[in-house]
Amino acid sequence: MTAVTITRFGDAAELRPTTVPRPEPGPGEVRVQVRAAGVQPVDLAVRAGKGPPNAPVALPLVLGNEFAGTVDAVGAGVAEVAVGDEVLGFATFGSYAEYRLISSDQVVRKPVGMPWEVAGSFTAGAQTATIAVEALAVAAGETFLVHAGAGAVGAMAVQLARLRGATVIATAREVNHDYLRSLGAIPVEYGDGLVDRVRAAAPNGVDVVLDAAGVAAIRASIDLGVDRDRIGTIVAWQEAAELGVRRLVGVRSARRLAALVGLYDTGLLRTHVRSVYPLADAAAAHREVETGHGRGRVVLVTG
Ligand SMILES: NC(=O)c1ccc[n+]([C@@H]2O[C@H](COP(=O)([O-])OP(=O)(O)OC[C@H]3O[C@@H](n4cnc5c(N)ncnc54)[C@H](OP(=O)(O)O)[C@@H]3O)[C@@H](O)[C@H]2O)c1
Numbered sequence: 001m002t003a004v005t006i007t008r009f010g011d012a013a014e015l016r017p018t019t020v021p022r023p024e025p026g027p028g029e030v031r032v033q034v035r036a037a038g039v040q041p042v043d044l045a046v047r048a049g050k051g052p053p054n055a056p057v058a059l060p061l062v063l064g065n066e067f068a069g070t071v072d073a074v075g076a077g078v079a080e081v082a083v084g085d086e087v088l089g090f091a092t093f094g095s096y097a098e099y100r101l102i103s104s105d106q107v108v109r110k111p112v113g114m115p116w117e118v119a120g121s122f123t124a125g126a127q128t129a130t131i132a133v134e135a136l137a138v139a140a141g142e143t144f145l146v147h148a149g150a151g152a153v154g155a156m157a158v159q160l161a162r163l164r165g166a167t168v169i170a171t172a173r174e175v176n177h178d179y180l181r182s183l184g185a186i187p188v189e190y191g192d193g194l195v196d197r198v199r200a201a202a203p204n205g206v207d208v209v210l211d212a213a214g215v216a217a218i219r220a221s222i223d224l225g226v227d228r229d230r231i232g233t234i235v236a237w238q239e240a241a242e243l244g245v246r247r248l249v250g251v252r253s254a255r256r257l258a259a260l261v262g263l264y265d266t267g268l269l270r271t272h273v274r275s276v277y278p279l280a281d282a283a284a285a286h287r288e289v290e291t292g293h294g295r296g297r298v299v300l301v302t303g
Contacts, residue, residue, distance in 0.1 A: 003097035004282040004300075007060045009049030012286040015063075015096075017279070023101045025075035030104050032087060034069040036120025037095035039285045039298040040152070046093075047286065055092050063282075064095025064300075067102075068110055068119030078104045086110040088119040088261070090127065090252045095120075096282055098302050108258040111265040117273045118264075121297035123252065125152030125271070126260040128234060131250030132210050133160045136232050140165030142207040145198060145224070147217035149185055150176035152271070152297045153234065154212045158185045159269050169201050171213065179272065179295050195223045210248075215239045272296030 005018040025031045043063045045051035068088035071081055081087065081104050089107035094100045110119045132153070138144050144161045148154040149170025161168050162184040170185035171194065177187035188197045190213065198206060198220070209221040211233040218239060221231045231245040240247040263269040274296045277285040285298050 001098040002279065003062045004279060005060045005062055006047055009047065009059075012047070012283040012290070014047060015282040015286060017282075018060075020097075022099050025073050025078075025101055027076040028078060028103055028105075029075040029101045030071045030078055030081050030087075030107065031073040032067065032069040032089070032100055032102055032107070033072045034067050034095060034097055034100055034120075034302055035116040036068050036302075037064045037097075037279075037300045038066040038121030038124060038152075039282070039289050039300060040065060040124050041289060044286055044289055062094050062097050062100075064097070065092060066090055066121060066123045067095035067100060068116055068122075069100075069302075071107075072099070074104070080104060081107060086112075086119075088114075088122055088257070089254075090123045090257065096279060096300060098279070105254055108254050108261055111261060114261070114264060115273075117276050117299045117301060118271050120301070121152070121273060121299045122261070122264070122271060123257050125156045125297065126269070127250075127252045127256055128153045129156030129160055129210075130256055130260060132232055132234060132248045133157055133164070135246070135248050135250065136208050136210065136230060138164055138166050138208055141167075143167045143169065143202050143205065145202075145206045145209045145221065145226075146170040146185070146212070147190070147210065147214075147221075148172070148212035149180050149183075149187070150295045151212055154210070155179075155183055155272065155296060156269070157210050157212070158183045163263075163268060166208075167202075169198060169206070171217070173293065176295055183270065190217070194220045198224060211235060211245075215243075218243055218245055221245075274298050276301055278302075
């Protein structure tokens with residue numbers, strides 16, 4: 001089978017399609033014929049040798065923390081998933097490949113109406129946003145500011161907070177403002193003058209903040225007078241400690257993912273696929289994500 005492998009850290013050119021043995025599932029595992037895999041900013045950091053802080057990285061490495069595909073083999077003791085099931089799931093690495101092994105408790109059923117490229121790029125943004133919104137206890141009637149609202153995490157956070165009854169202000173470039181409005185947010189442009197623009201959009205103040213952009217967004221949130229205990233970041237972990245704001249971390253789970261997939265299936269959550277590349281063009285996909293701009297997720301597809 002083909003897997004996109006890195007054998008040393010570096011730029012996108014290090015992502016090389018390689019022929020490797022197709023793996024066999026062990027006890028409790030399933031083998032998934034991967035149809036789609038999301039490309040996350042963290043994949044670029046790992047490729048460059050800069051992360052993540054919470055997982056050991058050994059080379060050669062196949063990147064990719066989220067995927068969707070068809071179960072084509074099951075190991076001993078697997079009862080909840082069967083050959084032929086269409087699933088999506090989460091992992092640490094291994095998804096930029098035609099096949100991957102995964103513990104059977106890290107996949108959930110893909111709804112028939114969920115396209116492969118949506119399924120393959122769903123879990124990281126949706127689960128991270130849920131963890132953030134829950135940790136920050138975003139509540140009905142509150143005003144929630146989402147920095148980087150057009151990204152995969154931000155767009156999910158906007159929608160989840162709207163479902164909780166919050167008013168949501170979200171930052172993005174002007175080109176993404178109609179998209180943010182379609183998700184139910186009040187869009188605001190980031191950059192110089194951000195604090196004044198947010199004050200104009202939220203004359204009664206901001207109660208709670210998710211930073212998915214970086215330290216400048218945290219500083220702006222502090223300038224807005226938001227209680228530091230209600231400012232959370234998924235980006236600037238070191239600065240979070242220095243500035244006294246919250247570092248948002250959580251453990252992904254199939255239970256949470258199934259609930260989010262259910263919201264998608266009933267039309268209550270939407271995702272945007274920014275662009276789709278063949279698996280062999282993973283380097284081009286990384287170069288697109290490396291721009292740091294755009295709506296939603298970049299996705300690799302097989303076949
Ligand atoms: N800690 C965790 O568990 C965790 C999990 C997932 C992601 N993350 C991190 O969270 C961040 C967002 O992830 P993602 O997957 O949502 O990324 P993404 O889909 O690539 O989106 C990035 C977004 O950032 C926006 N942006 C760029 N510069 C900005 C700025 N100065 N202010 C506000 N928005 C800005 C872009 O919007 P425009 O096109 O409008 O510029 C784009 O929509 C990344 O740094 C990622 O590594 C952390």
